[in-house]
Amino acid sequence: MERRTFIKQLTLSALTACAVPAAGTRLLAGDGATTIHVVSSGETLSHIARRYGVSVAAIKGANGLRGDLIRVGQRLRIPGGSSGSFLAAVRKQIDVSNFNRARWKNIIAHHSATGNGNAEIFDRFHRRHRNMPNGLGYHFIIGNGTNSGDGEIEVGARWTRQIQGGHVRSLAYNNNSIGICLVGNFETGRPSSNQIEALKELVTYLKNGKLGGSCRFLVHRELETTLCPGRHFPARELHRLFG
Ligand SMILES: [Zn+2]
Structure with a gap:
């Protein structure tokens, strides 16, 4: 059911973004x-x-x-x-005891395509309007200073539970990919420097630290037909860091 509704969601705005008001080595x-x-x-x-x-x-x-x-x-x-300052605040929440290292093969970055939001707002939206019983489709949200801090990392229940995401169309990728969503529309605006720093800290910790380097970093449009995470998202810079 989650898959069907996600397809519908992407159809609505596949060319605008992620369709959500809704996303080393330490x-x-x-x-x-x-x-x-x-x-x-x-x-x-x-x-x-x-x-x-x-x-x-x-x-x-x-x-x-x-x-x-x-x-x-x-x-x-x-x-x-x-630990970097953004990561340090949530590192204990990220270090779940049920961590399923074998599951995660990719980290996929998204934007929310909205001006504002936070994990709670997107969670409500996904439950009520996207018929997603597991709620928030991303594993992590990085705030832009509207409904959460600028660069604040929020850990979603899908990470705590170590369950599949609901952030791309592909079932296979939802099953093995960590979804990180930055609040904002980066087709029209730019992510803040705090958001990018927080993202770097988070991806470094997940990819190079917890997963020992054995996963790929992607932005959503590299996987599926979508503008997400927007043309102003610094994909090239992040690929220089994370491959
Ligand atoms: Zn996306």
Whole structure:
């Protein structure tokens, strides 16, 4: 039923967006003293250093590296690295005890195609108007300062429950893809720098940390016919970071 209604939803506005008012490497030991980064494809030491706000020399020193060569899958200790500010607020909520690492193969970014919203508003909308009994179709929402904070990450019940998303048409992709929605319409406007920073922190933590680098980062339009997440969404920049 969820699938049928989602097709209807996408038909209504497949060319405008996501049809919703409706969306590294931080393995922290203990209280965050040690950060491990798992190198993904295309990353360089300088990328990684920039991500964590530390110097290349410090990373090399902490890992006994002589040159600049690193390889995909390599685990690097990040000296003094800590969770980013947006992620830190919800990291405990993300670290669910029922985490199903084998399930998640993709992370898909969306925009809400609305000026405002938050997890609760989209959840209500999906239940009432999209006939989605599991509610909010995304696993995460990143606010734009309207109905939640600018860059605030909200963790949806589908993540807590580790169940399929309702954020794309494809059943297969809903089943194995984490949906992250940034509040806003990025065909007409731009995501805030806080939203993009929060997204980077979240994807880094999920992709490189919890999933050990073994999943793909996509934006919705790379998968299906839609404008989502809008032409002003910095897809290229994010692909440089996440492959
Ligand atoms: Zn979308």
